[in-house]
Amino acid sequence: MELEQTLAKHFGYTAFRPGQKEVIGAILEGKDVLALLPTGMGKSLCYQLPGYILQKPVLIVSPLLSLMQDQVEELKRIGEKRVVALNSFLTVSEKRYVLHFLEQFRFIFTSPEMLLQQQVQDKLSQMQLGLIVVDEAHCISQWGFDFRPDYLRIGQWFSQVNRPPVLALSATATNKVVNEIRDTLSLHTPFEFLYNVDRPNIHLGRVIFEDRADKVHWIIQHIKETAGPGILYMSSRKRAEQYSEALIQAGIRAAAYHAGYGAEDRQFTQQQFIDGELDWIVATNAFGMGINKSDIRQIVHETMPANVENYMQEIGRAGRDGQPALAILLYCDGDEELAKFVVTGDLPTSGHVDRYQELLNQQVQPSQMLKNGELSETAFRVLDYWLQQETMEQVKVRLNHLALEKYRAVDEMQKITQTKDCIRTQLVGYFGQKLLKKPENCCENCGIHYDEINKVRLKEEKKIEMIPWKSRLKQLLMGF
Structure with missing residues (x-):
């Protein structure tokens, strides 16, 4: 069957987006593939369509529970029943059931941590997989070395099994990160499709403040006057909650989102945003990876992100429907110092290394450091x-x-924040690419007519009270 026929039959599309057919073709030829496709270019189709042709299970390693659940629900919406998320949401009995019947699923989503559990590996080693997908593969570099070490262990597992082709997917990666993905996953002379990272429908704004306190007034006023949906990115959980409360008091349907909330609460907030019950999410960078919401119109960064990769990932969540969207970066002198403090806050120190060894010498589990x-x-x-x-x-x-390295990454982001040249050209150049064409309303330095992009916010007749999902569910069940 022609690929286009399979595409129409299972997904209802008549044509592929750039890169999709090339990537799928290479997979069907049995090649490892490394694909760099911007957010909104349909990365998930690159493994979903082969899943219907190969007739063998496809294993997708995904970094976030919310991302995993979102992709599972999306497949269920198009009628796919043989899909499962093998993650920590499952009870012991549910996990036992899923593992027992694992080979009967067409799409199996899991996390790096779950993948490396012995019982999961034992089951997978007995199966014939058609494809292994490492989604958001840039995590191997950005998170793997200092946040998610289990991403590094994926490659070790690959080298121990008779594996099928591997597809590594990401939206943004520098040449250095591409090399790290290739090496860490031990990809065998992979077919590489590296699409231009530019998103011409996202217009790049920037506002520079003399006083950090002025940002607060500007943000509240801007969001009150302009239409969402939008994401306001913050540097800390505390500030996310403070701004969320301020927006709610101003009559905005908003909610905070960060890793301090429970998994169910985060998932519920994300679903409210997707369903249009919320207009703004005030978040740390824990929010948004792979979120399936096409009509996000604005991304506002309250302060500069820690690196250019994060910035591109975060603004890439806007305008996935191809319509104009706005990304505004707010900057005040000293923001770079805050960024450096934040990015090294979770790094262990030499003192921690000594303490770890001291506990081992005392025959105490080093995890005691965590408990203390x-x-x-x-x-x-x-x-x-x-x-x-x-x-x-x-x-x-x-x-x-x-x-x-983290300090250097902040310095690179600061250069782009303060450049007097075209911001878009600088961003694209950071990834070793060239800007093909400047769009109208390109960036702050080239000139932006904000009123051509932003729509005026229509005030809500009724302010929606934001209450926890469990309380809302209880009220609904009681028929309040």
């Missing part, structure tokens, strides 16, 4: 992983190198 509140869970994951791989001195050198 001596460091964060993220920092402990980093420390524990690398101290199992290298000597104490090597780990100290590595941690120092990681901190310097």
Whole structure:
């Protein structure tokens, strides 16, 4: 059957988007593939369509529970029943059931941590998979080395099994990150499709303040006057909650979202946003990866992100429907110091390395550091992983190198924040690419007519009270 016929039969589309057919063709030829496709270009179709042709299970390794659940629900909406998320949401009995019948599913989503559990690996080793997908593969570089060490272990597992072709997917990656993905996953002479990272329908605004306090007034006023849906990115959980409360008081349908909330609460908030019950999400960078909402019109950064990759990922959540969208970056002198403080806050120190060894010498589990509140869970994951791989001195050198790399990344972001040249050209150039064409209303430095992009916000007749999802569910069930 021609690929276009399969596309129409299962997904209702008559034509492929750029890159999709090339990537799918390479997979069907049995090749490893590394694909860089911007948000909104239909990355998920690159493994979903082969799933209907290969007639063998497709394993998708995904970094976030919310992203995983969103993709599972999307497949169910188009009528796919043989899809499952093998993750921590499952009860013990549900997990046992899923593992027993795992080979009967067409699409199997899981996390790096779940993938590396022995019982999961034992089951997968007995199966014939058609394809393994590593979604958001840039996490291997950005998160793997200091946030999600289990992303690094995926490649180790690959080398131990008779694996099918591997598809590594990402929206943004520098040449350095592309090389790291290729090496870490041990891809065999992969077919590579690296699409231009530019999103011409996203217009790049920037506002520079002399006083950080002036940002608060500007943000509240801007959101009150202009239409969403939108995401307001913050540097901390506390500020996300403060701004969310301020917006709600101003009559905006808004909610805070960060990793401090429970998984169910985060998923419920995300679903409210997708369904149009919320107009603005006030979030840390924990929100938005892979979110399936096409009509996000605005992204506002209250302060500069820690690196250019994060910035491109976050603004890429806007305008997935191809319609004009606006990304506004707010900057005040000193924001770069805040960014450096935030990005190194979760890195363990040389002192933590010594403390880890001290506990081992006392025959105490090093996880006691976590229980004592001596460091964060993220920092402990980093420390524990690398101290199992290298000597104490090597780990100290590595941690120092990681901190310097993070500082350099902030400096690169600051250059783009303060440039007097075309911001879009600078962003695209950071990824080793060239800007093909400047759109109208390109960026702040080239000139933007904001009124041509932003629509005026229509005030709500009724202010919606934001209450926890469990309370709302209880009220609905009681028929209040």
